[in-house]
Amino acid sequence: MSRLLDQTFRDAGGRVVSALAAAFRDLDLAEEAFAEACARALERWGDAPPADPAAWLYAVARRWALDRFRRRATAAAWRPDDAPPEPTPEDHVMALDQPIPDERLRLIFVCCHPAVSPDARAALTLRTVCGLSTVEVAAAFLTPEPTLAQRLVRAKRKIAEAGVPYDVPSPDRWPERMDAVLSTLEVAYAQAHADAAGDGPHADFATGMLNLTGLLARLAPDDAEAQALAATVRYSEARRPARLAPDGAMVPLTEQNTADWSPALIAEAGRFVARSAAISHARRAVPGPRALQAAIHGAHADRATTGLTDWAAILGLYNLLLLQRDDPVIRTNRAVALAEVEGPAAALDALLCIDAPGWLPLHAARAEMFARLGWDKDAREDYDAALALGPSSAEALFLKARRDRLLPSAQRWGLRSARIRADPQGSEPFAS
Structure with a gap:
């Protein structure tokens, strides 16, 4: 794939597929049409690409889909949508002034229809709207790829059989999909x-x-979790300028220079957090998992003004979060906070009890705790395991640098750790 086509595929692929799916009411057809348009682009663009590559792909894909419809025996039963009603405020918010209508949020709601099984809704959307590969989606949900592929097939079939409308439902129906x-x-x-x-x-x-999170927060101003997610994304993006060292290696959160963080994004995140908290307070509801995650990010952001990180508060938030979302991701992040409060031995005890084989962040976290305890052989094994899982270039540089700081020999620690790995609750506890 040429560089231009690759870039267009990444930048506009989700919008093109979403628009095609909205027009033809067929997810499979939308994906096939877009793939056909990309194949034709490879043949025809050459040294003279179109002025608007995304619009070219959309137009070619749409024509191909129309031809496909005409060749189908069911062509007579299909007709274009009726003339749309007067646009609503939501329509104006979602409108995009370019040849390809931005139907991503619309299609996200379609894929998250209650007719689709809960374990497939987000996965189908990530595959169809966001363009993640089946391998990437399976990794994101810590699910075997064949299992995930079967779920996607069943979900698309369910949408077709149930005649799910390709429209954003009225706000009173959002809770079942949100x-x-x-x-x-x-x-x-x-x-x-x-x-x-x-x-x-x-x-x-x-x-x-x-x-999209900002858009959803505006469309759902009374949804505390939508406000909280918008906050979390902004807190995270505020730190992006500080996440890369001069040599291209990733800089972990605790080592980032807060002077490089974006005050504007942090302030915007704070407003979303305040809105989320006000909604929960008015409804006398406990904070949801995304509200707790936003609070954790906010506690980290406070370091920009106080110079300190309140790890005890962060650990307390993770403890609350575990009551609502107990999964390997939250347990691993909690263990990192636990290391700052109770030490690396307590954190490693927690990490060794997490069952998520082949998950890169878990290997990286364990390696860090082994290294802090001086168990270099075990740390090296986990660093090597993390690197074997194909991290991004910046993360790979970071992991290699940490691994290379280890002593080449620490055999006795490795033997001792092997015994405790086999029985983490045994009689030979870690020493801080």
């Missing part, structure tokens, strides 16, 4: 956040999720 919509945006943003250098295939998700 959690899946927010989960989709969370995972999509995580793909961009993991790429500190911003040179990976999903780097554009960072800007896209800033826009």
